[in-house]
Amino acid sequence: MRVGTAKESYAADEGLFKTDTQKVxxxxxxxxxxxxxxxxxNYWMFLAVLVMINVISTTGLNILTGYTGQVSLGHxxxxxxxxxxxxxxxxxFDTPVLLNLVLAGAVAAGIGxxxxxxxxxxxxxxxxxATLAASVILGFVFLNWTPVTGGLRxxxxxxxxxxxxxxxxxxxxxxxxxxxxxxMVLAAKNLFRTRVGRAFIAIRxxxxxxxxxxxxxxxxxxxxxxxxxxxxxVAGGLWAYLFRVVTPESFPALASIFFLAAVIVGGAGTIxxxxxxxxxxxxxPEFLKLSATALVPWFPDASIYLAPVRNIIFGLLIIxxxxxxxxxxxxxxRRTRRYFxxxxxxx
Amino acid sequence: xxxxxxxxVETSLxxxxxxxxxxxxxxxxxxxxxxxKVINLAIGEMLMxxxxxxxxxxxxxxxPIWASVPLTLAVSAVIGGVIERTMIRPxxxxxxxxxxxxxxxxxxxxxxxxxxxxxxxxxRLPEFLPSQPVIIADAFIPSKTAYSFLIxxxxxxxxxxxxxxxxxxxxxxxxxxxxxAASSVGIDVPGVFSxxxxxxxxxxxxxxxxxxxxxxxxxxxxxxxLSVFVVVIVGGLDSxxxxxIAGLFIGWLEAMVGRFLGGEFKLLAxxxxxxxxxxxxxxxxxxTHEIERL
Amino acid sequence: MSPLHPxxxxxxxxxxxxxxxxxxxxxxxxxxxxxxxxxAPGSITALIGPNxxxxxxxxxxxxxxxxxxxxxVRLDGEDITAVPARDRAKLGLARTFQNIALFRGMTVLDNxxxxxxxxxxxxxxxxxxxxxxxxxxxMELRAEVERDVIDFLELDHIRNVPVAILPYGLQKKVELARxxxxxxxxxxxxxxxxxxxxxETEDMARAILDVREEWGVTVLLVEHDMxxxxxxxxxxxxxxxxxxIAAGTPEEVRNNPDVIKAYLGSSGDPRRAAExxxxxxxxx
Ligand SMILES: Nc1ncnc2c1ncn2[C@@H]1O[C@H](COP(=O)(O)OP(=O)(O)OP(=O)(O)O)[C@@H](O)[C@H]1O
Ligand SMILES: [Mg+2]
Numbered sequence: 001m002r003v004g005t006a007k008e009s010y011a012a013d014e015g016l017f018k019t020d021t022q023k024v025x026x027x028x029x030x031x032x033x034x035x036x037x038x039x040x041x042n043y044w045m046f047l048a049v050l051v052m053i054n055v056i057s058t059t060g061l062n063i064l065t066g067y068t069g070q071v072s073l074g075h076x077x078x079x080x081x082x083x084x085x086x087x088x089x090x091x092x093f094d095t096p097v098l099l100n101l102v103l104a105g106a107v108a109a110g111i112g113x114x115x116x117x118x119x120x121x122x123x124x125x126x127x128x129x130a131t132l133a134a135s136v137i138l139g140f141v142f143l144n145w146t147p148v149t150g151g152l153r154x155x156x157x158x159x160x161x162x163x164x165x166x167x168x169x170x171x172x173x174x175x176x177x178x179x180x181x182x183x184m185v186l187a188a189k190n191l192f193r194t195r196v197g198r199a200f201i202a203i204r205x206x207x208x209x210x211x212x213x214x215x216x217x218x219x220x221x222x223x224x225x226x227x228x229x230x231x232x233x234v235a236g237g238l239w240a241y242l243f244r245v246v247t248p249e250s251f252p253a254l255a256s257i258f259f260l261a262a263v264i265v266g267g268a269g270t271i272x273x274x275x276x277x278x279x280x281x282x283x284x285p286e287f288l289k290l291s292a293t294a295l296v297p298w299f300p301d302a303s304i305y306l307a308p309v310r311n312i313i314f315g316l317l318i319i320x321x322x323x324x325x326x327x328x329x330x331x332x333x334r335r336t337r338r339y340f341x342x343x344x345x346x347x
Numbered sequence: 348x349x350x351x352x353x354x355x356v357e358t359s360l361x362x363x364x365x366x367x368x369x370x371x372x373x374x375x376x377x378x379x380x381x382x383x384k385v386i387n388l389a390i391g392e393m394l395m396x397x398x399x400x401x402x403x404x405x406x407x408x409x410x411p412i413w414a415s416v417p418l419t420l421a422v423s424a425v426i427g428g429v430i431e432r433t434m435i436r437p438x439x440x441x442x443x444x445x446x447x448x449x450x451x452x453x454x455x456x457x458x459x460x461x462x463x464x465x466x467x468x469x470x471r472l473p474e475f476l477p478s479q480p481v482i483i484a485d486a487f488i489p490s491k492t493a494y495s496f497l498i499x500x501x502x503x504x505x506x507x508x509x510x511x512x513x514x515x516x517x518x519x520x521x522x523x524x525x526x527x528a529a530s531s532v533g534i535d536v537p538g539v540f541s542x543x544x545x546x547x548x549x550x551x552x553x554x555x556x557x558x559x560x561x562x563x564x565x566x567x568x569x570x571x572x573l574s575v576f577v578v579v580i581v582g583g584l585d586s587x588x589x590x591x592i593a594g595l596f597i598g599w600l601e602a603m604v605g606r607f608l609g610g611e612f613k614l615l616a617x618x619x620x621x622x623x624x625x626x627x628x629x630x631x632x633x634x635t636h637e638i639e640r641l
Numbered sequence: 642m643s644p645l646h647p648x649x650x651x652x653x654x655x656x657x658x659x660x661x662x663x664x665x666x667x668x669x670x671x672x673x674x675x676x677x678x679x680x681a682p683g684s685i686t687a688l689i690g691p692n693x694x695x696x697x698x699x700x701x702x703x704x705x706x707x708x709x710x711x712x713x714v715r716l717d718g719e720d721i722t723a724v725p726a727r728d729r730a731k732l733g734l735a736r737t738f739q740n741i742a743l744f745r746g747m748t749v750l751d752n753x754x755x756x757x758x759x760x761x762x763x764x765x766x767x768x769x770x771x772x773x774x775x776x777x778x779x780m781e782l783r784a785e786v787e788r789d790v791i792d793f794l795e796l797d798h799i800r801n802v803p804v805a806i807l808p809y810g811l812q813k814k815v816e817l818a819r820x821x822x823x824x825x826x827x828x829x830x831x832x833x834x835x836x837x838x839x840x841e842t843e844d845m846a847r848a849i850l851d852v853r854e855e856w857g858v859t860v861l862l863v864e865h866d867m868x869x870x871x872x873x874x875x876x877x878x879x880x881x882x883x884x885x886i887a888a889g890t891p892e893e894v895r896n897n898p899d900v901i902k903a904y905l906g907s908s909g910d911p912r913r914a915a916e917x918x919x920x921x922x923x924x925x
Contacts, residue, residue, distance in 0.1 A: 010783045016771070071444055073388075073451075118622065122629040125386050125447050129580060130625050133618040136573070140615045190771035194779060195754075195761045197768065198747075202755050205744035212704060212742075213823060214730030214759030223765060257455055264448060269746065304466070311459030318452030322445050323437045 016189060021337075033178055037171055045170040046242075051282045052181040053238045058262040058278040059188050059271065060231025065260065066268030067192065068224040069204030071128040074115070074135030076255035078229040080142060081108040082236025083246040087155035088148060097160045097167075097176070097241070104237030105230040111138070112229025116222040127221075135256065142248040154247030157240045167241065177238050184231060189271045191227075200224050201269070254311070261318045267330030276329040281317075285310050350607065356486045358606040359599055364492035364561075366598020367499040368554050372571070373578040373590030374503060375550040380584045381523040382543030384443065385435060388450040390551060391572015392457035397423045397552020398472070398559035398568065399461050405473050412475045419556065420549045427548025431541050439540070454569065461566045469565035476560060495557040502553055503591065510587070519543060523585065573614065574601065577621045583634020593632065655682040655859045656717050656733055656826035658703070663712030665698050665883075672698040673709065674883040680827070680876075685853055685860040687870045687891075690880035691903060696863040697739055699880070700831050704736050705729050716827070731759040733826030737816040737833060739863070745805040749796060749815050752804055753786050756822030790818050793855070794848060810841040817848065821856070828852065830862040834869060842866060846873055871895065879903070 017023045036048060061075045082104035089095045089103055115134040119127055142149045149155065160167040160176060167173045191197040199220045202210040211217060240246050258281060266277020288310055295302040321328055376390045387393075400422050404415035434453065438446045481493040510516035521529040522539045530536045555564075558571055578597050582589025597617055604616040630636045658680040665673040673695045680686045688696050701707045703714050705726030713722045716732055724732070735756070744752050761782065767775035791800055794814060799807065804815055813833060820828055833849065834842040846869050853860055864870050870877065870891065877894040879887040881903040887894050894900055 010780060010787070014779055014783055069444060071447060118626050122625050125443060126580075126625055126629055128447065129576065130622060132573075132576070133621045133625075136614050136618045137622075140611065144611065187769040190775075191765075191768045193771055194763055194768040194775050195758050196763065196765050198751055198755050199758060201747055201751070202744050202758075205746045206742050208706070209738065209742035209744070211706075211727045212730065212736060213756055213819070214727050215755075216727050227765070254455070257451055260448060260451060261455075305463060307467075308459040308462035311455045312463065313459075315452040315455030315457075315459060318455070319434050319449050322449050322452070323434070326441075326445065 014193065016186070016193070030182075033182070037174055042170060045174055047282070047286065049170045049173050049177050049238075049242055051279050052177045053235045053242065054259075054262065054278040054282050055275050056181050056184050056238070057232050057235035058259055058266065058281075059185055059274040060228040060235065061259045062263045062266075062268065062271070062274040062277075063188060063191070063200070063231070064224050064228035066263050066270070066273065067197065067204060068200040068221065070119075070221060070224065071125065071260070072131045072225075072228065073128055073253075073256055073260075074131040074138070075228070075232055075259045076251040076253070077135035077138040078108045078112055078232035079236030079239060079255070080246070080251040081111055081138065081229075082233030083157075083240040083250060084142065084149055084155065084236075085233065086237035086240040087157045087246045090158050090160075091155055094158070097162050101180070101234050101237045104240075105233040108233025108236065109226040109230040112225040112232075113222055115229075116225030119221040119225075120218050135253065139248060149248075152248065154245060154250070157244045157246060159244070160241040170242070173238075173242060176241075180234065180238070184234065185271060185275065188231075188274075192271070196220075196223070204269075257314065257318075261314050264326075265317050265321050265328055267328030268326075270327075270330045272333070273328050273330035276333065280329060281314075284313060284317075288313070353485055354606070355603075356484075357488065358602050360483070360486055360488050361492050362599035362602025363595055364488070364496045364598070365602060366595040367496045368558050368561075368594075369571075369575050369578050369598050370591045370594025371499045371502060371557075372551055372554040372575045373582065373594045374506060374587055375547040375554065376575060376579045377582075377585060377587050377590050378519070378543050378547045378550070380579070382519050383431075383435065383439060383540050385439075385446050385450065386443070386584070387547075388447065388576075389453040389457060389569075389572075390547075390575055391569035392454050393423075393427070393548050393551040394555040394558065394571060394575075395461060395564070395566070395569045396426060396457050396555070397548070398555035398564045399465055400426075400552065401556045401559065402465070402470060402472055402564060405475070406470075412473075416556065419552055423548045423552035424545040427544040427546070428541050430548070431544035435544065436537070436540065458566050458569065465566070467566045469563050471563045472556070472559045474560075489561075491561045495561055498557060499554070502550070506550070507587065515539075515542060574598075574617055577617045579631075580621055581624050581631055583631030585635055586631065586633035589631055589633035654826065655857050657682045658827055658859065658861065659715040659718075660699070660703060661713050661715075663699065663702055663714070664710045665695075665702055665707055666710055671883045673702065673712075675711070676880065676883070676885045678878055678885070678888075680859055680861050682859050683853070683857060684875045685849070685862070685873055686876045686878065687874040688861065688863045688878050688880065689865070689867070689870055689894075690886075693882075694880040695883040696880055697831055698883075700736065700829055700863065704734060704829065727759075730823055733824065734829070735820040735823040735825035735827070736829035737813070737820055737831055739831040739835070741809075741812050741816055743804045743812060743816055743819070746803070748801050748803055749807070749818075750786070750791075750800040752815055753790055753796075753818045753822045754782060756819040757782055757786070757824070760824060786822055790821050793851075794818050794821070810837050810845075813837070813845065814848070817845075817852075821852065825856075825858050827859040827861060830860065830864075832863055832865065834864065834866050842869060849873060 017026055037045065057075065057079055061072060064070050064072055085104040085107045086100045089100045090097070115131055118130045122130065143151060160173065162176065165172070167176055192201070199210065199215045202213070202215055203217055203220055236251070243250070262277035262281040263274060264277070265280055266275065267273025288306055292302040292306050325331060372390060372394055376387055379385055379387050397419060401415055401419040404410045404418050405412060410418070430453065434449050435446060438449060476491050476494040478490050480490050481488045510520065518529070518534045518539055519542070521534055522536055526536055558568065574597055578593045579590055581597065582593030600620070601613045601617060605613045624631065660676065660678040662675045662677065663673050664671070664675050676695070676699060678688070678699070688699060690696055698707065702709045705724060709722070713720055715721065716734065721729060721732065744755065761778055763775040763778050767773065791797055794817065796815065796818060799811065804812060807815065817830070817833065830849070834845050837845065849860060849862070850873055852858060874891055877889065877891050878885060879894055879900050886899045886903060887897040
């Protein structure tokens with residue numbers, strides 16, 4: 001029984017992690033992240049970095065879609081903005097890595113803000129269409145603003161270098177991406193402990209009554225757009241350092257669907273949901289690749305079917321989760337934990 | 348280089364041809380929106396699957412056209428009904444955002460299915476439209492464009508007649524206006540939902556056959572849906588008339604921009620128009636502006 | 642003194658509300674046709690009338706959702722007709738809705754906290770860090786909300802429950818709680834006891850009286866339950882077809898022939914409802 005009279009208990013109740021169990025899980029996760037590089041496999045390190053980049057981006061989309069209720073069909077385009085920003089500044093001016101990443105986030109946030117502007121007049125799914133329009137227009141810019149974006153051929157990205165250390169391989173990049181990922185996810189969690197985050201949720205749940213309690217829909221929708229794009233921008237910047245090249249093909253429209261799927265599958269409107277979703281969705285294609293390789297003795301051209309099967313699975317996951325488990329993996333995880341907490345028959 | 352008048356006329360006519368197909372697909376979108384209030388992002392992919400089904404009948408099975416077309420339309424109706432029943436209906440009572448996202452998932456599934464069966468290679472449909480070019484005054488119009496325009500126009504004429512006079516069409520309009528009231532006067536509202544998706548899938552498939560016979564088919568042809576999206580936003584999500592007029596307009600605009608500025612400007616132009624319309628007149632030219640009830 | 646427990650709750654003085662010549666039209670329907678309404682500071686004023694009389698429309702115009710065709714709304718003499726809905730919250734105009742408008746995905750506590758939104762100041766960067774200002778503000782908020790609202794309305798046992806799973810009566814109460822968290826100077830309640838049973842109704846009526854007593858706010862309410870209206874209000878204003886047909890003390894209004902006619906012509910007789918406190922045929 002939680003008693004809310006003594007002020008100490010409010011402090012605990014308002015904490016980042018409300019229960020000891022949560023603190024333990026967080027400790028375990030941190031320990032895991034610190035120890036993970038010991039596995040020594042380049043493949044796994046690459047995958048870990050990719051997963052964490054996707055966690056950042058998914059968390060960003062989760063803030064906009066899961067928490068604020070605004071569907072974005074252009075999230076990948078904001079990642080592309082971040083990637084191009086990093087490629088441009090690092091390649092052209094050799095500016096420091098962390099500055100480039102902040103710029104990547106800021107430029108993306110600025111454009112996200114612009115895309116959100118129509119929300120002054122339009123609401124609901126019309127806004128989703130505006131994001132679609134924005135991503136088409138951004139795609140046009142990437143392809144045709146050759147002096148800055150390198151046109152069809154794109155831009156090469158220099159190796160990320162911090163304090164003279166070249167982060168050329170995933171196992172080194174890990175130590176850049178991992179702390180950024182942890183900080184950004186915790187920051188997102190903090191956001192929803194305050195009035196700003198509550199205002200986002202209010203807009204999602206009932207925008208009429210949000211207005212009556214004095215929330216400016218316009219201001220907070222724009223803010224949500226900007227924050228979400230900032231996350232995408234930083235993730236895109238890190239992506240650029242990982243893949244070392246950015247072209248108009250780097251972030252196709254399907255990538256936006258990928259992130260929507262991650263939010264839905266993981267659990268819209270919960271921070272752990274974004275993490276689960278990003279991990280799960282990043283690993284699926286890898287798992288499919290492994291299965292295809294394993295099937296080669298029986299089906300020699302199993303790998304041709306990889307891309308279509310992946311598309312079908314992404315789509316079915318979105319549909320299936322929306323219908324059968326709209327709260328996503330996060331909810332399944334919660335149920336599992338509760339099951340074990342009650343086991344055997346404790347109440 | 349001066350732009351020749353005849354060039355403008357020919358480009359315009361070709362654009363109206365494409366526009367008629369956008370309008371037809373737009374009508375399919377509007378039918379679904381009217382009946383179920385679902386914004387169907389997968390309309391372009393429904394068009395695509397129709398085109399591929401037709402390819403299956405007419406090329407792979409080498410059936411004659413008079414058999415392939417009705418079979419395609421029938422199969423598409425079934426696909427539309429299955430989609431509605433399995434994916435849309437369970438969520439119709441939920442918020443519109445979920446259903447919208449289901450249609451996003453559907454996009455991905457349909458592309459995957461087509462690539463799985465037919466691969467991502469572009470293909471050509473068998474020739475079935477007369478190949479004699481049509482000449483109006485001095486303007487030369489490719490025959491396929493001209494005939495697909497005529498077929499699309501005929502299809503829309505039939506649809507509009509049906510909506511105005513047939514009982515099912517009236518039931519659909521009643522459901523669009525007020526579900527509860529429609530249901531209380533004995534209209535089978537879930538039936539109307541199913542029917543609207545089946546009809547829309549059929550219409551989209553017909554558009555797919557026409558689009559495919561003009562420009563060939565591929566797993567990327569769902570992109571046509573992007574322009575259709577602009578069409579229905581500009582025309583108003585719930586307005587058949589809006590879809591017709593905006594379809595012709597956007598088709599014409601894309602053709603003109605493509606011809607005189609370059610193909611890469613087509614989508615830029617249409618989507619810029621989309622943004623302007625969204626800001627200036629969010630419910631489109633002919634859409635219903637609903638006052639929110641508290 | 643700990644910063645978490647400020648000496649006394651902030652109790653802004655009750656406000657006065659004056660509405661003059663308010664008209665509102667939906668297409669051909671004249672929802673409001675030049676109504677006047679004066680709500681004295683610290684009073685409980687009831688706005689009644691048959692279904693479709695325009696009560697909710699009046700509320701929506703006063704709170705800024707609908708833009709009236711003519712008329713002015715004054716809060717403490719200041720013309721607020723042009724102030725957007727969201728800015729009226731800060732002026733102390735708080736309300737509940739006829740169809741509950743809570744944030745369904747959130748807990749009771751978060752819903753109530755949201756009521757204070759306009760009075761908090763933490764920005765997005767404070768929020769990300771949850772440091773200094775944001776943290777202090779959240780702690781104060783929690784303590785105040787617990788003491789002034791949750792304890793007061795006895796919502797302790799459900800503070801962490803998602804509102805969507807609460808029964809109707811409790812949801813209505815949470816909406817009242819959220820409105821109280823807004824530090825209201827005038828509290829507008831649209832049918833606070835609709836759909837409640839007798840016990841819940843009495844509970845809510847007591848809460849409204851307590852709110853007026855302890856918080857010193859002005860209350861304007863719309864209600865069909867004549868028993869409750871006659872019991873707790875100081876002043877009653879009757880609408881019919883968008884016009885004001887009577888205003889005065891409960892006693893005056895009850896005996897006004899126009900009012901009787903309006904009610905007999907539609908849903909029922911206010912006197913009968915008032916005397917029985919419950920619909921005829923129900924055993925109290
Ligand atoms: N958003 C709207 N659009 C069109 N007409 C409306 C709208 N809101 C209200 N009306 C109409 O205005 C009139 C007044 O409605 P209102 O909701 O204010 O009545 P009310 O007195 O609150 O009734 P009730 O007791 O049933 O709640 C009614 O005729 C109603 O149909
Ligand atoms: Mg009302």
